[in-house]
Amino acid sequence: MTKGYIHSLESFGSVDGPGVRYLIFTTGCAMRCQFCHNPDTWTTKDADWQTADEVLKKALRYKNYWGEKGGITVSGGEPLLQIDFVIELFTLAKAQGIHTTLDTSGNPFSDAPEFMEKFDRLMEVTDLFMLDIKEMDESKHKKLTGHTNQNIIAMGDYISSHGGAMWVRHVLVPGLTDDDEGLKALKTKLDQWGDCVERVEILPYHTLGLAKWKKLNIDYPLDGVRVPTQEEVAHAEEMLGIQK
Numbered sequence: 001m002t003k004g005y006i007h008s009l010e011s012f013g014s015v016d017g018p019g020v021r022y023l024i025f026t027t028g029c030a031m032r033c034q035f036c037h038n039p040d041t042w043t044t045k046d047a048d049w050q051t052a053d054e055v056l057k058k059a060l061r062y063k064n065y066w067g068e069k070g071g072i073t074v075s076g077g078e079p080l081l082q083i084d085f086v087i088e089l090f091t092l093a094k095a096q097g098i099h100t101t102l103d104t105s106g107n108p109f110s111d112a113p114e115f116m117e118k119f120d121r122l123m124e125v126t127d128l129f130m131l132d133i134k135e136m137d138e139s140k141h142k143k144l145t146g147h148t149n150q151n152i153i154a155m156g157d158y159i160s161s162h163g164g165a166m167w168v169r170h171v172l173v174p175g176l177t178d179d180d181e182g183l184k185a186l187k188t189k190l191d192q193w194g195d196c197v198e199r200v201e202i203l204p205y206h207t208l209g210l211a212k213w214k215k216l217n218i219d220y221p222l223d224g225v226r227v228p229t230q231e232e233v234a235h236a237e238e239m240l241g242i243q244k
Contacts (some may be wrong), residue, residue, distance in 0.1 A: 001051040001052060001053050001086065001088070002051065002052055002084050002085045002087075002088040003049050003050060003051050004026055004028055004030060004049075004050060004051075004055070004082045004085030004086075004089070005027045005044040005047035005048070005049060005077075005082065006024065006025070006026060006048045006049075006050045007026060007027040007038075007040070007041050007047055007048075007076075007077060008013075008025045009022070009023065009024055009025070009027070009055075009059075010023040010025070010137050011057060011062050012062070012065065013073060015132065016073040016075060016101065016103055017070075017071065017073045017099075017101035017128055017148065017167075018069040018070070018071075018099070018101075018135070019066060019068070019069030019070030019071065019099070019102075020065050020066050020067060020069075020070035021066075021070055021071060021072065021101065022062055022066070022070075022071070022072045022073070023072075023073050023075060024072060024073070024074045024075070024089075024243040025038075025041060025075050025076060025077060026041075026047075026074060026075070026076045026077045026078070026079045026081070026085075027041050027042075027043065027044045027046075027047040027076070027077045028039040028041070028042070028043065028047075028076070028077050028078060028081045028082070029041060029076055029077045029078040029081070029105070029107070030078065030081070030107055030108070030146075030147065031040050031078070031105055031145040031146060031147050032145060032146045033105075033134060033144065033145045034145075034173075034176075034221040034222050035144075035171055035173055035176075035205055036209065036221055037206070037208055037209025038076075038077070038209060038212065039209065039212050039213055039216055039218060040207055040212050040215075040216065041076055041077035042077070044206050052085055052088040052089035052092055053092065055089060056072075056089060056092050056093060059093075059098075060096075061152070061231050063098070066098075066099075066116075069099070069121070069224055070099065070100065071093070071098045071099030071100060071127070072089075072093055072098060072099070072100060072101070073100075073101040073102070073103055073130075074086055074089065074090075074100075074101070074102055074103065075103035076103070076104070076105075077237055078104065078105055078107055079102060079103070079104060080102075080104050080106070080107070080108040080109065081108050083108070083115075083118050083119070083122060084118070084208070086102065086122060086203050087118065087121050087122050087125065090102075090122070090125035090126055091125050093125070094125045098154075099127050099128075100104060100125060100126050100127050100128070101126070101127065101129075101130060102122070102126050102128070102129050102130065103130040103131065104129065104131060104132070104155075105129055105131075105132045105134070105152065106132070106151065106152035106155040106156070107145075107147055107151070107152060107191075108211070109151045109152065109154060109155035109158075110151060111151075111154070113126055118165055119158075121166055122137055123159070123162060124229055126164070127165065127168065127203065128165045128166070128198075129159055129164055129165065129166045129167075130166070130167045130168075130169060131152075131155065131159075131167070131168050131169070132168075132169045132170075132171070133149075133152070133156075133168055133186060133189075134149065134152075134170075134171065134177065135149060135163065135176075135177050135182060135206050136149070136153075136182050136185035136189065137181075138150060140176075140182070143169075144176065144177070150228055151241060153189065156168075156189070157193075158198045159178040159193075159196065160192070160193040160194065160197075163196065164196060165198055166193065166196055166197050166198065167197075167198060167199040167200070167201065167221075168197055168199070168200050168201070169191075169200075169201045169202075169203055170186060170200075170202055170203065170236075170240070171203045171204075171205055172202050172203065172204055172205055172232065172233060172236050173205040173222070173224055173225065173228075173230050174225060174228050174232065175203065175225065176222075176225075178228065178232060178236060180239065182214070183236055183239040183240060184239065186240060187239060187240050187241060190240065190241075194235050198241050200241070200242050201242075202233055202236045202237050202240070202242065204227060204228050204233050205222075205225070205227055205228060206227055207227070207233045214227070219230060
């Protein structure tokens with residue numbers, strides 16, 4: 001059985017995929033997003049090492065609460081860093097008719113043959129990809145996260161061209177990711193991806209994770225940055241064509 005580094009488990013999630021979700025948070029992430037609210041998931045230092053079968057058995061205790069739309073969601077950290085574990089977990093889940101969602105930044109996505117072979121297998125057992133688009137401009141994305149966004153966009157292109165389903169999320173940070181030019185570029189890409197994008201969400205920046213940065217003795221790069229107003233959120237939603 002394949003094991004994965006697990007940060008934590010949550011029994012009743014309501015925003016990380018359709019219906020009621022059992023949430024599995026993995027550890028490990030290469031990106032260093034300036035607005036990250038879970039910096040404690042960056043490394044595998046204090047992670048719990050569990051097999052896919054063990055995790056699914058824990059999830060199944062709550063299956064009666066999921067209804068027709070619910071299921072399991074694997075988030076992070078960055079779960080694609082543990083793609084073998086996710087493939088096995090989702091394969092086991094689909095064998096029992098469970099809806100599977102992967103919440104990812106797309107950062108590990110690569111066109112290397114070995115990775116693509118695994119990603120194709122992952123797509124076969126993944127009902128929904130929740131793809132976080134931090135920023136469309138590559139230079140801004142590198143400053144914001146420490147990494148390029150080209151492979152992330154390529155991942156969305158690949159899912160779209162192969163008939164996968166996506167929810168796309170964008171964190172709105174005043175002065176960083178809220179400019180009209182960037183939102184227009186994201187809307188253009190969303191239109192290119194077409195009907196495979198089932199939902200688009202604006203996630204307003206918040207400071208709820210600041211305590212974790214302080215506890216880990218990491219300098220918080222957005223100290224003093226305010227949260228967006230309701231009007232700014234509404235404007236971004238309008239720019240992206242989000243219907244309320």
